[in-house]
Amino acid sequence: MxxxxxxxxxxxxxxxxxxxxxxxxxxxxxxxxxxxxxxxxxxxxxxxxxxxxxxxxxxxxxxxxxxxxxxxxxxxxxxxxxxxxxxxxxxxxxxxxxxxxxxxxxxxxxxxxxxxxxxxxxxxxxxxxxxxxxxxxxxxxxxxxxxxxxxxxxxxRHPLRALDGAILELQQRLPNEQSRINKAHVRAREVLKFSALLTDVYFHYTPSQIMMAALQMVDRTLVDVLVPAPHSGTGDGAAGEMHKNIMHAIASCRVMLEEEPPERMANYWxxxxxxxxxxxxxxxxxxxxxxxxxxxxxxxxxxxxxxxxxxxxxxxxxxxxxxxxxxxxxxxxxxxxxxxxxxxxxxxx
Structure with a gap:
């Protein structure tokens, strides 16, 4: 598959x-x-x-x-x-x-x-x-x-659907933090509805990377829950390198999104x-x-x-x-x- x-x-x-x-x-x-x-x-x-x-x-x-x-x-x-x-x-x-x-x-x-x-x-x-x-x-x-x-x-292909899936995953992994997750969901959607459309992220990143970057903007530790680092001592250097590349892509996408924060929508003119x-x-x-x-x-x-x-x-x-x-x-x-x-x-x- x-x-x-x-x-x-x-x-x-x-x-x-x-x-x-x-x-x-x-x-x-x-x-x-x-x-x-x-x-x-x-x-x-x-x-x-x-x-x-x-x-x-x-x-x-x-x-x-x-x-x-x-x-x-x-x-x-x-x-x-x-x-x-x-x-x-x-x-x-x-x-x-x-x-x-x-x-x-x-x-x-x-x-x-x-x-x-x-x-x-x-x-x-x-x-x-x-x-x-x-x-x-x-x-x-x-x-x-x-x-x-x-x-x-x-x-x-938009990152909005990917965000909904990530929120469901977080709700299962962190059942005691529903309020925090719901707040992050609302704020991340605002980023995707504004910042992602004004910047060039659609030309450079996948929908899942854009979604993770938006989530990282509003609650960085939630991304660490979704994309955990490989355990040390496993001897799998390839997994560590892959995780490093993924987090680098998410971080660079986040920087681009931060060029146009959603708060600007109300008073741009x-x-x-x-x-x-x-x-x-x-x-x-x-x-x-x-x-x-x-x-x-x-x-x-x-x-x-x-x-x-x-x-x-x-x-x-x-x-x-x-x-x-x-x-x-x-x-x-x-x-x-x-x-x-x-x-x-x-x-x-």
Whole structure:
């Protein structure tokens, strides 16, 4: 029987969306560089504006992720839906730039598509009514873009279920400390509902490691109960080394989670440092956005019309009449064989 670790390594989350820290940084830098190359010729400003750096893009994505979480809460979406939507949103902006596609629009699309991915039904019209000033067309305009951006990987493994299992295990091992365990459960869930979604832990760690790190943030000794050190004198050096590696991964994940403590959720926009940091970045984004892709509704309409015009183009000579049905069938076969990949061509920046 396959272990939980082996099953996770077969998931799209591990295969497509797990990176080393250096690898993720390089990918974001490449995305930022390509966006600048694509956008610069389309801007009319002289001299051209300063473009966002890759680090500034990360800060803006984090800021808009908080907006997404708050919008999900306002729309009364379940925790799993808001978590999946946030993961989709952050994945999209690893290989797409906020200068290319507007995050204020993609976060709405992420909420709707996150609901579908989690099997939670919400009427599109109801969601658009909840999101003030938003139409159903705006929500749907970025849906295919989002699907391509997340590489059609819709299965998101969250650490919340792992936490519930760990709490049951702790309740069995520590029957006299139910109050302490329940308190840790509530606090760890808050970490997973906020800190895990704002940081890069989903890109670097497994759901069980993220769960253990959150639990370690709120009650460190409970993790020692779940992952006890091997007894000394057993002579099993491999077990000791494995335990050391596990605890190192949990500790490094905890440090990343602590960058965004859940207490910040209530007053993120009210702190002077946030206002001071975000206001110039948002102004900078306004000056260097891609003018051809700022309106996703118009972009979708233009692409749809382009596709329709291709279909209406007059055909060439009637090959079937000139050379027989066999050649006509061969032409059709060649067209199918040379078609784009089933997932479509990569989206231009």
């Amino acid at each position: 396959a272990t939980e670790d082996e099953r996770y390594r077969q998931s799209s989350q591990y295969r497509l969306w797990s990176f080393t820290r250096a690898g993720l940084q390089d990918l974001r830098a490449t995305t930022n560089s390509l966006a600048k190359q694509q956008i610069a010729p389309r801007l009319t400003a002289n001299p051209p504006p300063d473009f966002l750096t890759a680090e500034e893009e990360v800060r803006l994505v984090r800021f808009h992720t908080i907006e997404l979480i708050q919008a999900a809460q306002f729309c009364e979406l379940p925790t799993e839906v808001r978590s999946t939507a946030a993961v989709f949103f952050r994945r999209f902006y690893v290989t797409n730039s906020v200068m290319t596609y507007p995050p204020t629009e993609l976060l709405k699309t992420s909420l709707f598509f996150g609901s579908k991915a989690e099997g939670y039904y919400i009427r599109l019209s109801r969601l658009s009514e909840k999101l003030s000033g938003t139409t159903s067309e705006q929500i749907l305009a970025g849906e295919f873009l989002l699907c391509q951006g997340v590489r059609f990987a819709f299965d998101v 009210e702190t002077p440092e946030t206002i001071k940091a975000m206001k110039p970045l948002r102004k900078k984004l306004q000056r260097c956005r891609d003018p051809d892709r700022v309106d996703l509704v118009a972009l979708q309409k233009a692409r749809r019309e382009q596709a329709l015009n291709k279909e209406k183009k007059p055909a060439g000579p009637a090959e079937g009449e000139m050379f027989g049905e066999a050649i006509s069938r061969e032409v059709k076969r060649r067209k199918v064989d040379t078609a784009d990949d089933v997932f479509g061509p990569p989206m231009p920046l």
